[in-house]
Amino acid sequence: MTGIPQFKDVVDASERLQGHAVATPMLESAVVNRRLGGRLLLKAEPLQHTGSFKFRGAFNRLSRLTVQERSAGVVAFSSGNHAQGVAAAALHLGVPATIVMPSDAPGVKTESTRELGAEVISYDRRRQSREEIAAGLARERGAVLVPSFDDFYVIAGQGTLGLEFIRQASQADACLDELIVPCGGGGLIAGCALAANELSPRTSVFSAEPSRFNDHELSLAEGRKVRNRAGSTSICDALLAPEPGELTFEINRTRLCGGLSVSDDDVCLAMAFAFRHFKLVVEPGGAVALAAVLAGRRKVEGRTIGIVCSGGNVDRKVFADAIGSDGLVG
Amino acid sequence: MTGIPQFKDVVDASERLQGHAVATPMLESAVVNRRLGGRLLLKAEPLQHTGSFKFRGAFNRLSRLTVQERSAGVVAFSSGNHAQGVAAAALHLGVPATIVMPSDAPGVKTESTRELGAEVISYDRRRQSREEIAAGLARERGAVLVPSFDDFYVIAGQGTLGLEFIRQASQADACLDELIVPCGGGGLIAGCALAANELSPRTSVFSAEPSRFNDHELSLAEGRKVRNRAGSTSICDALLAPEPGELTFEINRTRLCGGLSVSDDDVCLAMAFAFRHFKLVVEPGGAVALAAVLAGRRKVEGRTIGIVCSGGNVDRKVFADAIGSDGLVG
Numbered sequence: 001m002t003g004i005p006q007f008k009d010v011v012d013a014s015e016r017l018q019g020h021a022v023a024t025p026m027l028e029s030a031v032v033n034r035r036l037g038g039r040l041l042l043k044a045e046p047l048q049h050t051g052s053f054k055f056r057g058a059f060n061r062l063s064r065l066t067v068q069e070r071s072a073g074v075v076a077f078s079s080g081n082h083a084q085g086v087a088a089a090a091l092h093l094g095v096p097a098t099i100v101m102p103s104d105a106p107g108v109k110t111e112s113t114r115e116l117g118a119e120v121i122s123y124d125r126r127r128q129s130r131e132e133i134a135a136g137l138a139r140e141r142g143a144v145l146v147p148s149f150d151d152f153y154v155i156a157g158q159g160t161l162g163l164e165f166i167r168q169a170s171q172a173d174a175c176l177d178e179l180i181v182p183c184g185g186g187g188l189i190a191g192c193a194l195a196a197n198e199l200s201p202r203t204s205v206f207s208a209e210p211s212r213f214n215d216h217e218l219s220l221a222e223g224r225k226v227r228n229r230a231g232s233t234s235i236c237d238a239l240l241a242p243e244p245g246e247l248t249f250e251i252n253r254t255r256l257c258g259g260l261s262v263s264d265d266d267v268c269l270a271m272a273f274a275f276r277h278f279k280l281v282v283e284p285g286g287a288v289a290l291a292a293v294l295a296g297r298r299k300v301e302g303r304t305i306g307i308v309c310s311g312g313n314v315d316r317k318v319f320a321d322a323i324g325s326d327g328l329v330g
Numbered sequence: 331m332t333g334i335p336q337f338k339d340v341v342d343a344s345e346r347l348q349g350h351a352v353a354t355p356m357l358e359s360a361v362v363n364r365r366l367g368g369r370l371l372l373k374a375e376p377l378q379h380t381g382s383f384k385f386r387g388a389f390n391r392l393s394r395l396t397v398q399e400r401s402a403g404v405v406a407f408s409s410g411n412h413a414q415g416v417a418a419a420a421l422h423l424g425v426p427a428t429i430v431m432p433s434d435a436p437g438v439k440t441e442s443t444r445e446l447g448a449e450v451i452s453y454d455r456r457r458q459s460r461e462e463i464a465a466g467l468a469r470e471r472g473a474v475l476v477p478s479f480d481d482f483y484v485i486a487g488q489g490t491l492g493l494e495f496i497r498q499a500s501q502a503d504a505c506l507d508e509l510i511v512p513c514g515g516g517g518l519i520a521g522c523a524l525a526a527n528e529l530s531p532r533t534s535v536f537s538a539e540p541s542r543f544n545d546h547e548l549s550l551a552e553g554r555k556v557r558n559r560a561g562s563t564s565i566c567d568a569l570l571a572p573e574p575g576e577l578t579f580e581i582n583r584t585r586l587c588g589g590l591s592v593s594d595d596d597v598c599l600a601m602a603f604a605f606r607h608f609k610l611v612v613e614p615g616g617a618v619a620l621a622a623v624l625a626g627r628r629k630v631e632g633r634t635i636g637i638v639c640s641g642g643n644v645d646r647k648v649f650a651d652a653i654g655s656d657g658l659v660g
Contacts, residue, residue: 025355027377030418031445044377046609047357088360108606115361272646276438279376279642281609312609316602320650 004250005152007198010159010191013060017160020092021056022048024161026168029277038300040293041174043165044280046312050112052238052286053161053188053310054078054085054148060157061146062089070095072142077101077130080109081238081311082148087118098143100134106237106315149187150245159191165306166199176203176306178298180260180289183207183216184239186248188310193255203306204257206298208288210234210264215243216252217259225249235264235318238285238311260298266291271322274309283314284322334580335482337528340489340521343390347490350422351386352378354491356498359607368630370623371504373495374610376642380442382568382616383491383518383640384408384415384478390487391476392419400425402472407431407460410439411568411641412478417448428473430464436567436645479517480575489521495636496529506533506636508628510590510619513537513546514569516578518640523585533636534587536628538618540564540594545573546582547589555579565594565648568615568641590628596621601652604639613644614652 027042049055062074073096076086083099090097097118101110102125114120123133138145147154162179169176179196181189186207193205207216212232219226227243234240244252262270267284270291274282282290289307293300314322357372379385392404403426406416413429420427427448431440432455444450453463468475477484492509499506509526511519516537523535537546542562549556557573564570574582592600597614600621604612612620619637623630644652 022355025352025377030379030421031442034445047355047374049360051609091360112361115364275611275646275649279381279611281605281611316605316653319605320653323646323650 002152004247005156005194007194009156010163010194013153013156014160014163016060016063017056017157020059021160023164024048026165026172027278027280032277036300038302039174039304040300041169041176041304041306042278042290043161043306043308044278045161045308045310046281046286050084050088051311051313052081052085053158054081055088056160057154057157057187058082058085058089058146059092061151061153062093062095064153065095065144069144072144073097074146075100075134075138075143076146076148077134078148079237079240080105081313083113084109084116084313086146087113087116091117098137100130100137102130106313108315109313149185150247152247155187155191155247155251157191158188159194161188161308162192162195163199165308166196169306174304176200177303178204178206179306180206180208180292180298181308182239182285182288182310183209184285185241185245186216186252187245189256190248190251192308193251197255205255206257207259208292209259209261210236210239210267210288211261213239214259214261217261219244219249220252220256220259223253236267236285236288238283239288260292262288262291262295262297265325266295268322268325270294271319272325275323280309281312281314281319282309283311284318286311332482334577335486335524337524339486340493340524343483343486344490344493346390346393347386347487350389351490353494354378356495356502357608357610362607366630368632369504369634370630371499371506371634371636372608372620373491373636373638374608375491375638375640376611376616380414380418381641381643382411382415383488384411385418386490387484387487387517388412388415388419388476389422391481391483392423392425394483395425395474399474402474403427404476405430405464405468405473406476406478407464408478409567409570410435411643413443414439414446414643416476417443417446421447428467430460430467432460436643438645439643479515480577482577485517485521485577485581487521488518489524491518491638492522492525493529495638496526499636504634506530507633508534508536509636510536510538510622510628511638512569512615512618512640513539514615515571515575516546516582517575519586520578520581522638523581527585535585536587537589538622539589539591540566540569540597540618541591543569544589544591547591549574549579550583550586550589553583566597566615566618568613569618590622592618592621592625592627596625598652598655600624601649602655605653610639611642611644611649612639613641614648616641
């Protein structure tokens with residue numbers, strides 16, 4: 001399928017995922033709401049299969065393979081979460097999967113990908129092109145390449161998170177004033193925006209990014225795709241895409257209200273906050289939306305703010321250091 | 331209400347709690363199931379209001395107060411989780427709450443209790459009797475004392491966790507061969523046993539305890555209440571009750587299949603495992619059932635085992651140390 005996915009494609013994906021993906025819970029804390037003077041609703045996607053939202057898009061994409069494509073298998077490249085999502089969806093559907101992963105990806109992500117039965121091929125992030133390696137493998141094996149964000153079915157699949165979230169909020173008698181979503185290549189937020197714009201048109205959707213990887217914030221402000229400056233680093237290993245995708249930016253350009261960005265310190269405080277108040281393990285990239293709220297980028301007082309915590313695959317040392325940084329939030 | 335609660339009292343509590351307590355999710359991991367060769371279903375109760383199951387029993391008890399009792403308020407004593415559960419239920423229902431807590435309780439528990447609007451009165455665990463302090467306060471203020479486990483409505487309220495769990499398992503096409511539940515005074519497991527025996531009679535129910543606080547294991551083996559030896563310690567601060575309760579043991583004596591016990595090291599490994607595979611923050615006492623499974627106390631291979639993770643209120647240093655202990659489980 002080519003072209004831009006629409007709301008109906010998110011609904012269609014939602015039906016495909018029924019009984020396969022986890023309908024992850026929406027969490028809320030009386031103590032947190034009292035502190036913030038408003039209502040903070042948190043979508044707990046670390047509880048998804050493989051610990052991140054990536055299972056949704058991967059499953060939707062793989063569920064469309066023809067019988068012939070299924071037997072030749074799939075190839076994907078990923079810093080980690082998409083790898084696991086594709087591996088788990090492939091395992092579920094009995095499709096062979098090969099994943100190209102950087103040699104410096106968090107150990108927990110590469111190990112889990114292997115445990116899900118996928119073949120993992122490592123490459124050097126600074127010297128090799130993962131795109132070329134993956135394309136070569138796909139050609140050689142006749143396998144289908146599954147992009148991590150810039151794909152019709154992947155975007156529609158990620159959108160099921162937004163669909164669920166809006167419905168869960170509604171069941172809790174809440175209407176989101178704002179929805180803040182972590183953003184790397186922009187697939188998750190594009191899908192969520194399709195759902196939110198249709199089901200809850202008064203909800204403003206904002207992207208959240210690490211401050212030196214704020215390509216969406218800059219691109220939205222300028223109305224055209226802007227690349228991140230090369231050579232930056234962030235602990236948010238899941239959000240290091242160099243620029244917005246083609247398809248995703250086509251959607252996000254008109255549907256988002258703007259971009260927010262946060263420092264790595266803000267992210268660590270947010271991870272500590274989620275540990276303490278929501279008992280949830282959130283990885284750095286998964287915590288940027290919560291970080292944006294806690295750092296005061298958007299006002300919660302007197303309002304209802306929805307934030308997506310998009311993943312929880314974090315090495316224990318990084319997590320232990322982050323919860324040790326909890327100085328400001330008690 | 332006096333006497334022993336029955337299954338119908340758990341159902342009644344479940345109706346009271348509807349829309350107030352969180353129907354916490356049941357979690358499952360493909361990687362974990364592959365490793366264990368069976369099906370492990372985990373009830374994620376750290377996601378309950380106040381981070382533990384205690385809200386259930388407290389809410390059920392407080393919802394039965396007369397108008398006069400509500401205005402005089404409630405008193406409870408607790409090492410932490412029951413404190414927060416009573417405080418949150420009281421806040422919910424507009425009832426004043428006073429909580430007697432040991433001065434060495436985890437800081438996260440006392441702070442959260444205060445933030446929920448309760449008055450906290452500290453005492454020295456080694457030199458003062460919390461029972462006497464609480465009874466004195468109740469007398470003085472005309473307040474109702476809310477016991478942490480040995481109470482008709484508290485037991486029935488905790489049982490709603492078991493009711494939910496059995497139903498969630500059934501929706502996932504699973505029938506539990508065994509259900510393993512953390513056990514301090516025995517209120518949670520008593521309520522869960524009432525639900526399991528009725529809805530899933532083939533499910534064997536086991537208690538899990540720290541090895542030097544295995545009063546249920548010993549009591550079940552001997553058929554009479556046995557006290558723990560004095561002077562022991564454990565990191566499982568929520569499970570330090572000296573002996574089974576009167577009401578709870580009356581239920582547990584005939585309904586449980588036996589007791590399991592684990593070391594503090596087993597508990598730390600289980601906390602690390604829940605962090606890694608379920609993205610869930612579990613406190614030491616909340617992790618004993620998972621610890622029993624991982625330590626091989628019960629066989630998972632070819633079977634379906636339900637475990638309750640009962641709470642997640644843990645200081646960050648304890649948690650950071652525990653996830654650092656993850657040597658054996660990768």
